[in-house]
Amino acid sequence: MSLDVALRHRFPAAALDLAFTAPLGVTALFGPSGAGKTSVANAVAGLLRPDSGHVRLNGRTLFGPGVWTPPHKRRIGYVFQDARLFPHLTVRKNLLYGAPDDTNLAHIADLLDITPLLFRRPTHLSGGERQRVSIGRALLRMPELLILDEPLSALDAARKDDILPYLERLAGEASIPILYVSHSLAEVIRLADQVALIAKGRLAGFGTPEAVFSDPHLAAHLGPRAAGAVVSGHVTGQDADGLAVIATKMGDLVLPLPVAVGQPVRLRIMAEDVLLARARPEGLSALNILPARVLDLHAQGATVLVRLTCGTDQILLARITGRSATALGLAPGAPVHAILKSAALVVQS
Template sequence: MIEVALRHRFGQGWGAARRAGFALDAAFAVPAAGVTALFGPSGCGKSTILAAVAGLLRPQAGRVAIGGEVLLDTATRAFVPPERRRCGLVFQDARLFPHLSVETNLRYGLRRAPRGAAGPDMAEVVMLLGIGHLLHRRPAGLSGGERQRVALGRALLSRPRLLLMDEPLAALDAARRAEVLPFLARLRDAAGLPILYVTHALDEVDALADQMVLLEEGRVLAAGPVEALTARTDLAPLAGRRDAGVLLPCVVGDAADGLRLLEFAGGALLTTAQPGPPGTRLRVRIRARDVAVATEEPRGLSTRNILPVTIAAIDAAGEAGEVFLRLAAGPTTLLARVTRDSVARLALRPGLPVWALIKAVTFDHRAPPATPWEVPACPG
């Protein structure tokens, strides 16, 4: 487990810290495997938590432990220095040495690896990140996406036991973000390292994260598996978004007429997207605003996805005149955002069997990453 419990208040006044008056009081425990996203708006404390885990910030009170090894415990005055924590850091800006070649930047990371530490070698990292053609170039001659891939490689070659990534894609435009995301997914699957990933971009969470820690104003609102949190309507930072919806694990099946089948526990969806060959595992975001319901089985519609479901609950949506319908498709929960007028007009109530309508063209047509395990075909 990765255990984090921190309390820290930045000073007041003009001469104090840049975030004067901000108070962090956050605690969570997540598995020491896969990717845990620290998610929330700017200024909620995500990067402060990462700094404390790395040892770059010494909080006023708290405890940090990884796999049972205590890195920080203010109660016993335990504090492992940053250089001994074996945390690989990747920031928004790649922070490469500008006067060194890509290869020399990578070898710098390798020189920082503890003697005898297990991990990928230079050739494996270069192949994993697709940077072999860049080895003799300098950072100034790289695109933003290429620089971030090199920074990932340098961090990985230091053979950390935990990778800390502080909004690594925030400084990139949409095209460069789309370039780097597949390599992050590949890194997650191949490296086997636990990763704490700071972001306020929901599509990055959809693409990469196994667990989510949802933060607001320095406090943890919820923590747990990403699929479970996206299905909750009581978490305003998620449910209050116009792209709110569930993250649905699927397996690509066969279909015809230019369509692909996405099979999930409780049903299947047809899509015009091309998420990969049959057998590909992925996750799709089903936005609540894209789901309609009917009290009678529809006929004569262009909509291809008509799923028999049952209304499990009707929850407030945070917007005047709107509600969320929680729909049970077997063991799977879907969300539909509808008007209160529709609820009254159709006499919708918990326990009522209805049909959920989802257009096949709802899903994005972006090609999946090279390693498409749990990567969304339809990011939020």
Template sequence: MTHAALSVQLSMPRAGFALDVGFDAPAGLTVLFGASGSGKTSVVNAVAGLDPSAQGRIALNGRVLMDSATGVFLPAHTRRIGYIFQDARLFPHLNVRRNLDYARRVTGAPEDPASWNRIIEMLGIGPLLTRRTAHLSGGEKQRVAIGRALLSRPDLILADEPLAALDAARKEEILPYFERLRDEGELPLLYVTHDASEVARLATTVIALEDGRVIRQGSAAEVLGDPHFTPGDIRAVGAVIEAKVTCHHPDGLTELSAGGLPLHLPHIARAPGTELRVRIAAQDVILSREKPEGLSALNCLPGKVAELHTGDGPGAVLSIDTAAGRVLARVTKRSVAALGLAPGVAVHAIIKTVAVAPGDVGGPKG
């Protein structure tokens, strides 16, 4: 049985709604996922000890950080939590080395050269140590912010929309470091985002919030693969499948095996045999009752309709069970009627190779 590293029961008034959430986060990377204004940042600020109005109970590895029933409220600086903010929040008057060493100097902790060297190497920030923070790129600043949080010797890392201020290229620079923290680190992480691609790529556990309530909890595949779950933006609907790199073709495509089915994607710089997660957006899936011929799309996954969800508009979301895993497809209600789509009906899910972006492909741990 997996035991919770972090246990949260919170209630507090917020603008427009009352926050009332409860969840247990096991070891690994837990994502708080939801639209802007759903209460994600309120939760992490309460966990960090930055909101004295919070009511409820928070425990980390069995240590009570807050319990309003008994009057326990540990100050933020005693909670042993590293916080990575959206905008890095580095000290501009200090160089990178002194930013990284700030928490140790404030607490008076002894130097730990082994931890220092390991974290500097993992984040690749050795060449930056003597530079002023004003001379760093956005991606470099976030790597330094991650290092500063780790070097504070925390029991938990909080990351509040850490990639939101970065462009696509800088996001791709930073995402692998969070994958390494998830896979190689011993610390639990609570990571806030409204980006479904980040959830698919990083999450061990997903806590989905809406209007201050937990509406879904589970693995990335379970939460994102639910056709009834709409994460704020209908365009973000999409499922997660697991696959393994088979080979790289000379025309620039990488072939994966997903449950024994071939899947072709733009080149992925991973060695054959590497296991991956792949997010496939529902809007990029076309359905056919018959095996198609004469199409440019290279990926065709046979399966059966598992569930059908229709809303108030003209669209519908279907979940398709295939040997590769569950795939979602967003089509019109007219297409549902024309093709006679219903649970149990055999279909082929067609996916354009170029529709899967680099940010939708990541490491498998979950």
């Protein structure tokens, strides 16, 4: 199952011109506000008719030369930023609105933990609960594709933390492609199997989160704090002082993270949070000092993005000044030690 997209459309002040294929799993449309992410989602759903191109879902042409399938016949579930529930209907009736039957109601309600809410009305739900009901309604229509357009943007931090585990569970169980529109780095790294990086209406990069966020050539499109490594691993131990031991391709990391043994995790290590030394330093407070080798260097003004390989082919980025790179004598192949100042946890259930 896959989604094949090629779109060209001119707006009064901008243009959309991109193509990608989204496989089974979660493909994040990532980029800054105004990049064109929602326009792509609307074109796929049939809410925008592009000037040219095509949209093919599982081999079915929904849009192309001489073909236009109206939105209600595309078998696409769309979840907007706001839940858009009917206030006069119960949660159960909202869920079943547009559904062919109630065969999957119990499963979807259990998946999203909304079974206790079935006979409430939307006015008696929290923002996170309303959004879970909206997702459930989209799923019960038995779609071939699910689009989630900034589904957490209207929620506060606590509500986002509440709903993310349900989105993770959905991503793990869904047997359809999912387009996840977001400008949140943490959400995309946590949920996405593939990332379509969109900048000014064009596809700047496409690939796994590990590949996209560690590509120095894409750093200018990612923003000042997005470039860095995405590291997958799992917790192998909890030390007596509360530090978690996480096994990764770059070696074991020791971090103050509240996660259980056996828990799979993703870590994001920003380029700014990696220091470099030619010899292993002593007397530092940093707990994670790893041998690495320089792959290449990319000058960006007064700074340099240094791409490293660490452990078993783990890519790591470090942003240092050009002066520091010269003083260290950095060049492709040079051995160094990478000192990790911090790493942000992205839990995976």
